[in-house]
Amino acid sequence: MRKIIAAKPAHSTNIQVYVAPVLLSPKLATYKGTEPVQLVFNIIKKYWFDTPAGFENIPADAAKITTTIEEAFTQGRSKFKKLLFSSVKILQDKKPVDLPADKHQSLFALAQALVKGTKCCFNPGLCGRIALMRKTFLSFPGSDFWDKLDLRLTAIRDDCENAEDIDMTFEALIEADKELHGNVEIDEIEATIATASVVDAAITVPASASGSSTATAIDGEENAAGTEE
Numbered sequence: 001m002r003k004i005i006a007a008k009p010a011h012s013t014n015i016q017v018y019v020a021p022v023l024l025s026p027k028l029a030t031y032k033g034t035e036p037v038q039l040v041f042n043i044i045k046k047y048w049f050d051t052p053a054g055f056e057n058i059p060a061d062a063a064k065i066t067t068t069i070e071e072a073f074t075q076g077r078s079k080f081k082k083l084l085f086s087s088v089k090i091l092q093d094k095k096p097v098d099l100p101a102d103k104h105q106s107l108f109a110l111a112q113a114l115v116k117g118t119k120c121c122f123n124p125g126l127c128g129r130i131a132l133m134r135k136t137f138l139s140f141p142g143s144d145f146w147d148k149l150d151l152r153l154t155a156i157r158d159d160c161e162n163a164e165d166i167d168m169t170f171e172a173l174i175e176a177d178k179e180l181h182g183n184v185e186i187d188e189i190e191a192t193i194a195t196a197s198v199v200d201a202a203i204t205v206p207a208s209a210s211g212s213s214t215a216t217a218i219d220g221e222e223n224a225a226g227t228e229e
Contacts, residue, residue, distance in 0.1 A: 015069055016041050019076045020118040026125035026170075029157075030150045031077065040069045077146055083113045084137045088181070096141070106182030107131060107174065128170025130179040132156075 017038050022028060029035055046057050055061040067123060087105035089096045105113070111130055133149060140148040160166045 015040060015044065015072045016076075017119070019069075019072045019117070021120055023073075023076050023080060024118075024120055024126055024129070026123075026129050028129075032146050032155065036073055037066060037069050040072075043220070044069075054197070080114060080133070081137070081145060083110065084134055085141070087113070088138065089136065101168065101180070104181040107134075107177050109182075110134065122176070125170070128174055128221060131173040134177060135173060137164055 012144075022036050022039055023031065040214060045168075048098055055065065084094070087110045091097070107127055107130060111127055132152060133155075136149045136152055137145055156169055157167060160169060
């Protein structure tokens with residue numbers, strides 16, 4: 001336990017490096033619950049970073065790492081929600097006010113804001129997820145935003161018969177976002193997630209195993225729109 005505590009600043013940094021790519025991955029099945037936390041836990045376990053080998057077999061150490069990961073995801077989701085807010089709204093007298101349509105951020109600009117400060121770039125699959133985030137935020141800007149987003153993601157998987165149908169659904173979301181918030185040719189963007197080889201490898205097994213199961217919320221994470229998650 002002492003080694004874990006002593007290494008906390010270092011392993012917190014390593015954890016934060018992978019939280020954003022996980023949240024930005026088009027492969028992620030749920031944004032809340034145990035799955036994204038377990039994905040990063042598995043990455044930390046595999047590559048060790050500054051944590052002692054075998055920490056996952058010591059309950060107190062594993063719990064410490066899990067708590068740090070949960071905190072990182074809470075912060076990451078809060079940051080993303082604030083960026084979604086500022087893409088379409090402003091605060092006036094501490095109250096949210098809708099921006100005129102010509103002042104909205106385009107999907108391209110919003111994607112740039114979401115990947116800023118990370119090692120990530122963006123691609124059409126990621127932009128489809130961001131379009132879904134913004135569409136959901138406009139309907140549910142409050143504390144239940146991430147829960148509603150997970151439900152919509154589950155519904156897409158349930159309603160689509162195959163991967164091609166899912167791709168078409170997200171293409172439609174991109175087109176709808178472009179009409180509402182500004183046109184940009186996302187299809188012409190060729191980019192990759194810098195940490196994709198690690199994140200995608202971690203996501204492949206858990207995401208496929210989880211199927212369309214509904215995420216279990218992590219208690220106490222959500223707050224009002226524009227402030228926390």
